[in-house]
Amino acid sequence: MSVKYTNDHEWISIDGDIATVGVTDYALQQLGDLVFVEVPEAGRVVSKGDEAAVVESVKAASEVYAPISGEVAEGNSAVADDPATVSGDTSGNGWFFKIKMSDASELDSLMDDAGYKAYVDGLE
Amino acid sequence: MPDSQEDLQTTPLDSLHRELGAKMVPFAGYDMPVQYPAGILKEHLHTRESASLFDVSHMGQAFLMGDEAIEAFETLVPGDYQVMAEGKTRYTVLLNDQGGILDDLMATRIAGGLYLVVNAACKDQDFAHIEAGTAGKANLEILTDRALLALQGPKAGDVLARLAPETEDMKFMNFREVNIQGHECFVTRSGYTGEDGFEISVPSKDAEAFAKLLLSQPEVEPAGLGSRDSLRLEAGLCLYGHDITTETTPIEGDIKWVVNKRRREEGGFPGAAIILDQLANGTERLRVGILPDGRAPAREGTEIQDTNGNTIGTITSGGFGPSVGGPVAMGYVATAFAEPGTAINLIVRGKPLAAKVVKMPFTDKSYKT
Numbered sequence: 001m002s003v004k005y006t007n008d009h010e011w012i013s014i015d016g017d018i019a020t021v022g023v024t025d026y027a028l029q030q031l032g033d034l035v036f037v038e039v040p041e042a043g044r045v046v047s048k049g050d051e052a053a054v055v056e057s058v059k060a061a062s063e064v065y066a067p068i069s070g071e072v073a074e075g076n077s078a079v080a081d082d083p084a085t086v087s088g089d090t091s092g093n094g095w096f097f098k099i100k101m102s103d104a105s106e107l108d109s110l111m112d113d114a115g116y117k118a119y120v121d122g123l124e
Numbered sequence: 125m126p127d128s129q130e131d132l133q134t135t136p137l138d139s140l141h142r143e144l145g146a147k148m149v150p151f152a153g154y155d156m157p158v159q160y161p162a163g164i165l166k167e168h169l170h171t172r173e174s175a176s177l178f179d180v181s182h183m184g185q186a187f188l189m190g191d192e193a194i195e196a197f198e199t200l201v202p203g204d205y206q207v208m209a210e211g212k213t214r215y216t217v218l219l220n221d222q223g224g225i226l227d228d229l230m231a232t233r234i235a236g237g238l239y240l241v242v243n244a245a246c247k248d249q250d251f252a253h254i255e256a257g258t259a260g261k262a263n264l265e266i267l268t269d270r271a272l273l274a275l276q277g278p279k280a281g282d283v284l285a286r287l288a289p290e291t292e293d294m295k296f297m298n299f300r301e302v303n304i305q306g307h308e309c310f311v312t313r314s315g316y317t318g319e320d321g322f323e324i325s326v327p328s329k330d331a332e333a334f335a336k337l338l339l340s341q342p343e344v345e346p347a348g349l350g351s352r353d354s355l356r357l358e359a360g361l362c363l364y365g366h367d368i369t370t371e372t373t374p375i376e377g378d379i380k381w382v383v384n385k386r387r388r389e390e391g392g393f394p395g396a397a398i399i400l401d402q403l404a405n406g407t408e409r410l411r412v413g414i415l416p417d418g419r420a421p422a423r424e425g426t427e428i429q430d431t432n433g434n435t436i437g438t439i440t441s442g443g444f445g446p447s448v449g450g451p452v453a454m455g456y457v458a459t460a461f462a463e464p465g466t467a468i469n470l471i472v473r474g475k476p477l478a479a480k481v482v483k484m485p486f487t488d489k490s491y492k493t
Contacts, residue, residue, distance in 0.1 A: 032350075033165040035444035036419055036451075054473065056421050058164040058354050058444050 004107055005116035006067045011091060012110065019068050019107075022095040023055065023086070026120050032057040034083035039075030039097050046072060046099065048106055053096045055083075068106045070099040135181035136271045136331035144346050152244035154182040157348040167351035168446040171317055172487070175277035176347035177338050184247030185267040185325055188254065189237035193262035197231065197238055200257045202374065202393045204384035208233045213297045213312050216382055217374055218250060223395025223402070224370035225377065226253060228362065230323075232299040232312060237262065239299065239310060241272065241323065243364050270310075271331035276321035276355070278490050279343040284311070284322055287337065296320070296491040307334045313492065316352060318359025320490045351446075358445045358452055360413060360484025366424060367411060367440045367454055375402035376456065378411040409437065410462040413484035414453040414470070416477055421451040422470040428457055429469045429476060436461050439470065445486055452486045453479075 004012045009027035013020040028034070036056040046052050046066035053064035053075075075097045079085045086094035101107075111119060132155040141148065146157035157179065159167060170176055188197055194205045203216035210233045218226040227246040232239040242250045255264045275284060285292040288304040294313045302311045310325035326334045338344050353363070362368045368377045373395065375383075380403060387393060391400060416422055421444050428437040442453030453470075461468060464483045469476035 032159065033163050035165075035446075036421055038420065054420075056444065058168070058446065059158075059350050061421065061423060 003113060004067075004110035005113070005119075006065075006110055007119070008065055008067075010064060010067050012067050012107070013095075014107065017101050017104065018073060019070070019099045019101050020095050021052070021064070021067060021097055021099065022090055023064060024116075024120075025090050026123075028086060028090055031055060031062060032059065034086050036061075037079045037083045037086065037096070039077070039080050040072045042072055042074050044072045046070065055086075064096055066099065067110065068099055068101055069103055070101040073098040073100045133182075135179055136328040137179045137181060137273075137335055140332050140335055141179065146346070146348060149349070151349060152182055154244060156182060157346070159348040159350045160346045162345065164348070164350035164354060165446050167345070167347035168354050170345050171277045171319060171347055171351060171355055172447050173278065174345070175275060175279040175283050175321070175341075175343045176351070177335060177344050178274040178276065178347050178349075178352055179271070179335070180274050180323070180352075181271040181328075181331065182244035183272055184240075184242040184244065184251060185270055185272060186240045186242075186251060186254075187234070187237055187265040187267065188240060188258065188262050189265065190262035193237040193258065194233075196258035196261035197254070198387075199392065200254060200394065201231070202383040202387050202396075202399065203231070204386045205231065205233060205238070207384070207386065210235055211299050213299050213314055217368070217379070218253060219374075219394040219399075220370055221394050222370075223373040223375075223398040225364070225368045225372060225374065226250065226370060228364050228368060230312065230314060234299070241312075245365060267325070269328050270325045271328050273324045273326065273331070273335060273338070274315055274317075274321060274352075275324060275338060275344070276315045276317040276347075277319050277343075280319070280321040281492060283338070283341045283343050286341065291322070294492075296493055304334070305337060306330075309334075316359075316361055317355035318361065318485055318487055318489045319355070320492045354443060354446060357441050357443060357454070358447055358486045359489065360454065360486065362411075363441055372411070372456070373399055373402060373407070375399060376407045376409055376411065406459060408459060409456045410459050411440070411454060411456055412462050412464075413482045413486065414439065414442070414455055414468070414479050415482045415486070416451040416453065416470060416479040418477055419450060420472055420477055422453050422472050422477065422479070426453070426455075427471040428455055429471060430461060431467055431469060433469075433476075436468065447487045454484065457481065
């Protein structure tokens with residue numbers, strides 16, 4: 001299993017043709033406490049860059065974009081029911097949705113662990 | 125408004141904010157703390173149960189002095205200041221000739237005139253407007269060497285009484301000059317959170333020491349502009365430039381109580397004909413509280429529809445209310461839909477979300493009366 005990252009501070013964990021997507025600790029730190037999360041329903045077809053989920057803090061709403069094209073296999077109802085689930089477990093139970101990838105070559109343009117770390121360091 | 129970091133002004137508490145680990149954002153031309161490490165949710169809830177310290181030094185403070193200062197000030201606002209005793213504070217609005225609101229402010233009767241506190245984003249234009257409108261009758265003295273701190277929450281009274289026993293018997297909207305541990309303060313029992321509390325003006329040079337003194341009290345934690353906004357929204361209080369503007373009158377804004385009795389009878393304030401007509405005959409739209417049924421917050425700018433899909437208004441402030449535990453909002457609707465309990469829809473990300481019109485505040489106030 002490998003993990004990739006986007007410029008929008010999403011992580012993508014790859015297992016076969018299923019990509020699990022969440023937001024990074026850096027993203028959560030920027031957003032602040034989450035008070036509302038909306039995840040996509042299974043079966044929705046998304047293209048890379050489409051709005052796929054919504055996260056809201058007390059102050060503002062932000063979109064989570066599909067980092068890869070495909071069909072939504074599952075939205076994480078646990079984070080929608082309790083947005084606090086994301087805090088402290090962004091890379092575990094705090095995942096947002098799973099996509100059955102239609103074009104795995106899209107992964108090539110994403111950052112690996114070291115690349116993302118360097119990207120975040122460059123922002124601070 | 126300055127758009128680069130270098131153009132931002134700072135308050136006398138700037139280094140303290142950084143020491144406390146605040147996240148700083150540009151607001152009204154100032155570099156201000158939006159939150160501290162605790163975060164907006166915790167800062168909000170702490171304010172509702174204990175006491176929080178907010179830096180509001182970006183706001184404008186001034187004295188309007190002179191024998192005719194009260195009468196001159198009354199030509200700009202719909203409030204009755206002649207009837208007020210010294211040491212009493214009243215919320216009012218500066219009006220334009222159409223009855224639109226130029227800013228909202230606090231004005232306190234002091235010996236020889238008034239002490240004014242206005243919004244940061246409006247202060248330059250407010251002071252120019254007040255100076256022009258009272259020329260020859262009063263002197264405006266802008267206080268550039270004073271910080272303003274807000275101590276807010278149900279335990280604020282205990283905290284301040286410990287440091288300055290003479291504040292204990294102050295009631296809400298009372299003002300007093302108090303020497304607090306060597307600092308010459310103007311203390312107003314008021315605030316913008318829906319809680320009991322004080323706004324305390326202190327000389328800039330003393331501000332950091334005074335803030336540290338307040339923060340050293342066990343009940344007190346720092347809080348930023350983020351929680352200040354969610355607290356005032358739950359309290360149903362207007363944010364100038366959003367919930368009330370030059371395009372809204374106090375009657376449309378549902379703050380008609382700012383037009384005091386004598387002024388209703390006598391008029392003599394800008395836009396009086398329009399405002400008095402609206403008082404008698406009503407308005408086409410009204411500001412109301414809005415409670416979304418679900419969990420999704422509806423933000424400023426959200427379209428409001430009736431249950432048949434007709435546009436009836438717009439949300440002017442909306443977000444998550446940490447004490448309510450869900451989304452809260454306020455906005456303007458056509459008057460026919462302003463009755464509490466009316467079912468409406470909010471168009472969020474293209475979808476109608478069910479909501480209803482409710483009475484504000486969303487939380488109980490704890491003012492000391």
